[in-house]
Amino acid sequence: MIRQQVEEFLFQVLRARPEETDLSSVSVDSTRDPAHGDLALNAAMVFAKQWKRPPREIAEELAASFRTSPLIAAVEIAGPGFINFRIAPAAYQELLREILAQGPAFGTRTAKEPRREQIEFVSANPTGPVNVVSARAAAVGDTLARLFEAIGIEAEREFYVNDHGNQVDHLLDSVLYYLNGEKGEFPENGYRGDYVSEIAAEARSGFLALLVEGEEDPDTARLAALREAIPALVAGDSGPWEGASPEAGSAVSVTAATRRGLLRQWVLERMLAWQRNDLEAFGVRFQSWFRESSLHAGSDIDDTYAGLEKSGDVFENDGAHWFRSTKYGDEADRVLVRSNGQPTYFLADIAYHRTKAERKYDHAIDILGPDHHGHIARMLGAMRALGCPDEWLEIMIVQQVNLLKDGKPVKMSKRAGDFIALRELIDEVGTDAARFFFVMLKPNTHLNFDLDLAKSRSLENPVYYVQYAHARVCSVLRHAEAAGIEPGAHRKADLAFLTETDDLSLLKNLDRYPDTVEAAALTREPQRIPTYLKELASEFHGYYHKVKVVTDDRPLTLARLALLEGTRTVLQNGLALLAVDAPDAM
RNA sequence: GCGCCCGUAGCUCAGCUGGAUAGAGCAGCUGACUUCUAAUCAGCAGGUCGCAGGUUCGAAUCCUGCCGGGCGUACCA
Numbered sequence: 044m045i046r047q048q049v050e051e052f053l054f055q056v057l058r059a060r061p062e063e064t065d066l067s068s069v070s071v072d073s074t075r076d077p078a079h080g081d082l083a084l085n086a087a088m089v090f091a092k093q094w095k096r097p098p099r100e101i102a103e104e105l106a107a108s109f110r111t112s113p114l115i116a117a118v119e120i121a122g123p124g125f126i127n128f129r130i131a132p133a134a135y136q137e138l139l140r141e142i143l144a145q146g147p148a149f150g151t152r153t154a155k156e157p158r159r160e161q162i163e164f165v166s167a168n169p170t171g172p173v174n175v176v177s178a179r180a181a182a183v184g185d186t187l188a189r190l191f192e193a194i195g196i197e198a199e200r201e202f203y204v205n206d207h208g209n210q211v212d213h214l215l216d217s218v219l220y221y222l223n224g225e226k227g228e229f230p231e232n233g234y235r236g237d238y239v240s241e242i243a244a245e246a247r248s249g250f251l252a253l254l255v256e257g258e259e260d261p262d263t264a265r266l267a268a269l270r271e272a273i274p275a276l277v278a279g280d281s282g283p284w285e286g287a288s289p290e291a292g293s294a295v296s297v298t299a300a301t302r303r304g305l306l307r308q309w310v311l312e313r314m315l316a317w318q319r320n321d322l323e324a325f326g327v328r329f330q331s332w333f334r335e336s337s338l339h340a341g342s343d344i345d346d347t348y349a350g351l352e353k354s355g356d357v358f359e360n361d362g363a364h365w366f367r368s369t370k371y372g373d374e375a376d377r378v379l380v381r382s383n384g385q386p387t388y389f390l391a392d393i394a395y396h397r398t399k400a401e402r403k404y405d406h407a408i409d410i411l412g413p414d415h416h417g418h419i420a421r422m423l424g425a426m427r428a429l430g431c432p433d434e435w436l437e438i439m440i441v442q443q444v445n446l447l448k449d450g451k452p453v454k455m456s457k458r459a460g461d462f463i464a465l466r467e468l469i470d471e472v473g474t475d476a477a478r479f480f481f482v483m484l485k486p487n488t489h490l491n492f493d494l495d496l497a498k499s500r501s502l503e504n505p506v507y508y509v510q511y512a513h514a515r516v517c518s519v520l521r522h523a524e525a526a527g528i529e530p531g532a533h534r535k536a537d538l539a540f541l542t543e544t545d546d547l548s549l550l551k552n553l554d555r556y557p558d559t560v561e562a563a564a565l566t567r568e569p570q571r572i573p574t575y576l577k578e579l580a581s582e583f584h585g586y587y588h589k590v591k592v593v594t595d596d597r598p599l600t601l602a603r604l605a606l607l608e609g610t611r612t613v614l615q616n617g618l619a620l621l622a623v624d625a626p627d628a629m
Numbered sequence: 630g631c632g633c634c635c636g637u638a639g640c641u642c643a644g645c646u647g648g649a650u651a652g653a654g655c656a657g658c659u660g661a662c663u664u665c666u667a668a669u670c671a672g673c674a675g676g677u678c679g680c681a682g683g684u685u686c687g688a689a690u691c692c693u694g695c696c697g698g699g700c701g702u703a704c705c706a
Contacts, residue, residue, distance in 0.1 A: 068647085070648090072645075072648080073645080074649085075644095075645095075648095075649080075652090076649075076650080079649070083648080083649085085647095085648065088648080088686060088687075091686065092685095092686080098686070121649075122648085122649045123648085123649075123686060123687070124686080125648080125649070168706075205706065207706090208705080208706050209705095209706085210706070335706095361704080362704090363704050364704095365704095372632095373632095374631065374632060374702065375702080375703095377703095377704095378703085378704045379704095380704085381704040382704060383704080385704085387703095387704070387705090387706090388705070388706045389706095391706095392706095412700095413633085413634070413699080413700055413701080414700065414701065415701085416632085416633045416634075416700075416701065417632075417633080417700095417701050417702060418701095419633080420632085420633095440633080440634070442634070442635080442699090442700090443699085443700080445699090483642080483643090484641095484642070484643095485642090485643090487634060487635080488634080488635060488636095488642085489634080489635060489698090489699065489700095490641095490642095491641075493641085496641090496655095502668060503654080503655070503668090505653090505654070507668055508654085508668075508669090510668090511666085511668050511669075512669095514666075514668090515665085515666060515669085518665070518666055519665045519666090520665095521665090522665040522666095523665075525665090526665085555645080558645080559645075562645065562646075565646090566645095566646060568646085570643080571645070573643095574643060574644085574645085574653095575645085577643085577653075577654090578643095578653090581653080584669055584670065585669095585670070585671090587665080587666095587669080587670085588661090588667095588669070588670045588671080589670085589671095591664080591665070592665060593665050594665095628666085629666080629668065
C-alpha cells in the first residue's frame with residue numbers, strides 16, 4: 044500500500060523529467076537490510092546508461108526532487124546509486140488504520156474490468172478415492188483460485204471427469220467380482236483396494252435392492268426415474284424412491300444388461316461423491332464437474348473435428364485422421380480419429396477445451412501432472428488451429444510428489460490398490476499441515492514427502508509456527524482484557540504513539556502483504572504466501588519477546604494492541620488464502 | 630536420440646519475476662521461562678548457488694554449452 048503510493052509518486056516525478064526516460068526496468072522495492080531504509084529505487088543505475096552520466100551524480104539530482112512527499116521522511120544515496128527512502132511513521136500509522144478498517148478485505152481488491160478465469164485441476168479418473176498424488180495439485184489449484192479472487196478476478200474451479208473410457212467399466216467389473224462372492228479370476232485390468240469391496244457391499248445392501256433381475260419392466264417411466272435419482276441416492280439426501288416416486292419399496296424388474304448399465308451409473312456416481320467428499324475435507328470445492336461423456340452425447344466431437352479440418356491441419360494416413368501438431372512444436376503428429384472410426388482421447392480433450400472457450404471464460408488454466416507435459420504443445424497447437432488467441436489457454440505443470448517411507452520411495456499403483464489416499468493423509472497430518480506443506484513449495488519443483496516425518500514430527504511443521512503467532516496475538520489481546528482494558532478500546536487508539544523501530548518494522552512487514560498476494564497470483568507462485576506468512580510470524584515472535592505490549596502506559600498499550608490487531612488480520616487473511624485455520628489458542 | 634522440469638548449507642527448502650554482505654527450518658553447539666502462551670526467542674557454526682563461458686553498472690536469477698537427477702516420447706485414457 045505504502046510501497047505503491049511511494050512508487051506512484053516517484054514515477055510521477057520521473058515522468059516529468061526533461062530527458063527521454065524508459066521506466067520499464069525501474070522499480071521500487073522494499074529493502075532487505077534496515078540500514079538501507081525502507082524502500083529502494085534503482086532509477087539512477089537504469090538511467091546511467093540512457094543518459095550517459097555517472098549513476099551517483101544522477102542519484103544526487105533525483106534525490107533532491109523526492110523530498111516533497113509527506114510519505115517520505117528521509118532520502119539517502121548508497122552503494123552503486125541506490126536511492127533509499129525512509130518512510131514517515133505517519134504513513135505507517137495510516138496503513139494500520141487502513142488495515143483495521145478493511146479487516147478481512149485487506150489485501151484484496153476489485154478489478155477495473157470484470158474477468159472470468161477458469162482453473163481445471165485434479166481431474167483424476169473416477170476409479171478410486173482421491174490419491175495423495177493429486178493432493179498437491181488440489182492445494183495449488185485451489186489456492187491459485189483464491190488468489191485470483193483476492194485480486195478481483197472471478198475464478199471457477201473445474202474438475203474434468205473421465206467417465207467415457209473403459210476404466211469405469213474395469214472398476215465396475217471389479218465391483219461385480221466382489222458382488223459375486225469373489226468367485227473365479229479377478230478381472231483383468233481390475234482395481235484392487237478396500238474401497239472396491241466397500242462399494243460392492245454398499246451396492247448390495249442399497250442400490251441393488253431396488254432392482255430385480257428378470258424381464259424388463261414395461262413401465263419405462265419408473266426406470267427413467269430411477270436413473271435420474273441415482274445421484275441423489277448416492278448423496279444420501281433422499282430416500283430410495285423420493286424423486287423417483289413409484290410405490291415405496293417395490294423394485295424395478297430389469298434385464299441383466301440394464302442392471303449392469305444402472306450399476307455402472309451408480310458406481311460412477313458413488314465414486315464421484317467419494318472424491319467430492321475427500322476434496323471438500325481438504326477445503327477444495329469445485330464449482331463445476333464437467334463430464335467427458337457429455338461431449339460424446341452431443342455433437343461437440345464432430346464440431347471440433349470440423350473446426351480442425353477447416354484449419355487445414357488435418358490429414359489422412361493409414362485410414363486414420365491426424366492433426367499436424369508438429370506444425371505447433373510437437374514431436375510427432377497425433378491421431379484424432381482412429382482407423383476404426385473411433386475418436387481418440389486427444390480429440391475429446393480438444394473438444395473439451397473448445398467448450399471452455401465457448402463458455403466465455405476470459406482465460407483458462409490447466410494444472411497437470413508431470414506425466415502430461417508432452418500434451419502441452421499439441422493442446423496449445425490445437426487451440427490455435429481452432430482460432431483461439433495464443434494466451435487464452437495456459438498450462439501449468441505441478442511436479443509430482445515423491446512419497447518416502449522409511450527413507451525409500453513408495454511405488455504408487457492404483458490398480459494394485461497400493462496408494463495413499465488423500466483421506467488418509469488428512470487423518471494423519473491434518474488438512475492444515477498438508478495444505479500448507481503442499482503450497483509451501485514452488486509448483487514446478489520435485490518434492491520429497493517423507494510420510495514418517497510428516498506423521499511423527501508434525502509439530503515441527505511450519506504451519507504451527509504461523510498458527511502459533513496468530514494464537515499468541517489473540518492471547519495478548521485476551522490478556523489486555525483481563526488487565527482491565529475494555530474490549531475494542533484499541534480500535535480508537537492514537538496510533539501516533541507507534542514510533543519505535545520495532546513497531547515500525549512490524550508495520551513494514553504488514554505493508555508487504557497486498558503486493559505479495561498480487562505477485563503470487565500473477566506469477567502463479569502460490570508459495571509466496573506461506574513464505575511471507577513465515578516471515579511475518581517470525582517478525583512477530585521476535586517483537587513479542589522484545590516488546591512488552593500491555594503496560595501501565597495506557598495510550599502506548601492501546602496503540603500496540605491496535606498493531607497486534609492489524610497483525611492478526613493479516614495472518615488471518617493470509618491463512619484464509621491457503622484454507623488453513625487460524626486458531627485463537629493452541 | 631529428441632522434448633519438458635529440476636540442481637542453493639549435512640537434510641528439506643526460501644530467495645520478493647536482474648539489485649547492496651545468498652536466507653529459514655531440521656540436525657550440532659551456547660544462552661533465555663516467579664514477567665502478555667518456551668509450539669517461542671537471542672546467538673555460534675555451516676556456501677565455489679552443479680560446472681564453464683556470455684550479456685549487464687550489477688547474475689542464484691537472463692542466454693549458450695556441458696555434467697548429474699526426474700519425467701515424457703501410443704491408432705491408452
